[in-house]
Amino acid sequence: MIVAGLTGSIGMGKSTVARYLRGKGVCVLDADQIVHELYSGEAVPLIEAVFPGTTRDGVVDRQALAQRALSSEEELKKLEALVHPLVRRTEWRLLLAEQDKGADLVIVEVPLLFETAAHNLFDAIIVVSAPAEAQRERVAARPSMTPEKFEAIVARQWPDAVKREKADFVVDTGVPLEDTYRQIDAVVEEISKRQPLAYQRWADLHDG
Numbered sequence: 190m191i192v193a194g195l196t197g198s199i200g201m202g203k204s205t206v207a208r209y210l211r212g213k214g215v216c217v218l219d220a221d222q223i224v225h226e227l228y229s230g231e232a233v234p235l236i237e238a239v240f241p242g243t244t245r246d247g248v249v250d251r252q253a254l255a256q257r258a259l260s261s262e263e264e265l266k267k268l269e270a271l272v273h274p275l276v277r278r279t280e281w282r283l284l285l286a287e288q289d290k291g292a293d294l295v296i297v298e299v300p301l302l303f304e305t306a307a308h309n310l311f312d313a314i315i316v317v318s319a320p321a322e323a324q325r326e327r328v329a330a331r332p333s334m335t336p337e338k339f340e341a342i343v344a345r346q347w348p349d350a351v352k353r354e355k356a357d358f359v360v361d362t363g364v365p366l367e368d369t370y371r372q373i374d375a376v377v378e379e380i381s382k383r384q385p386l387a388y389q390r391w392a393d394l395h396d397g
Contacts, residue, residue, distance in 0.1 A: 191294045192284065192387040193380050194310070196302035197317030198346045199339070200328035202362030202369070206317050207298050209373055216287050220299045223279045224272060232275055239267055259341065273305055281395045288388065294381060303347050303355060310394070312387040313380045316356035318349055319363035 195210075195217065197203050207217045228236075228249035236254065237244045243254040258268040280297055287295045296315070299307055308314055319327075328339050353359050358376045362369050 190284075190288050190292055190388050191312045191380060191383055191385045192310070192391065193294065193296045193313045193315060194302050194307065195296050195298040195315045195317065196300060197352065198324065198349050199300070199342050200324040201317045201319050201349070202327075202360075203298055203300065203317045205362055205366075205369065206315070206360055206373055207296075209370055210296060210377070213374075213377070215377065216292055216295045218280055218283050218295065218297045220276055220280070220297065223276050227272065227275050227279065232272060235271055235275075236268075239271060240264075269305070277307075278395065281391055284388065284391055294377070301346065303352060304345065308355070310387060310390055312383050312385060313357040314355070315358045315360060315376055315380075316352045317360050317362055318353055319361065321349075323363045324349075 195203060195207060207219065210217050224232075228251065229247070233244050233247055233249055236249055240254060240257050243250055243257055254268070258265050284295060284297075297311070299305070302308060302314065325339075328334055329336075358379065360369060360372045360376060
């Protein structure tokens with residue numbers, strides 16, 4: 190089974206690419222969705238222990254947690270050290286399930302893939318990209334988004350140019366959708382020719 194990573198900065202079109210892939214029958218695991226589920230389950234008591242008062246009725250209060258975690262680099266690192274291992278373990282369980290189903294390809298969508306040094310876990314990395322003006326327009330249209338919040342998010346992410354340089358494949362979403370879809374089809378075809386080595390790396394990471 191080939192395991193590929195899907196990443197890109199905020200507003201670049203990762204969701205569009207993931208949605209198209211799922212429509213083509215490709216399994217796409219969403220790290221953000223995994224975090225969302227952890228925040229109403231396994232992670233709740235752990236986060237409350239480290240960040241008291243950031244959970245309500247058995248669920249993480251994401252706004253309260255964000256205010257605490259983003260207050261300093263030290264606090265953010267505490268949160269990442271707590272959450273990232275939980276996400277990786279959950280991803281591994283899901284990969285095991287897909288392997289049991291006989292899947293040929295699984296794509297894991299990880300917004301902070303390079304930033305969390307996860308790039309070595311994949312057979313290929315797809316970076317979703319778009320012009321800066323398109324990125325800003327898309328992000329500005331999101332509810333509750335402010336210029337300050339956008340800048341804070343971007344500050345945590347590697348520059349788009351660096352991600353493109355390190356990618357195995359780049360999908361441009363700043364073009365008509367039909368062109369983006371053709372790019373995705375071509376990328377999947379090329380990835381399918383690769384040697385499936387990443388699954389064993391995940392197995393080694395989690396002791397099989």
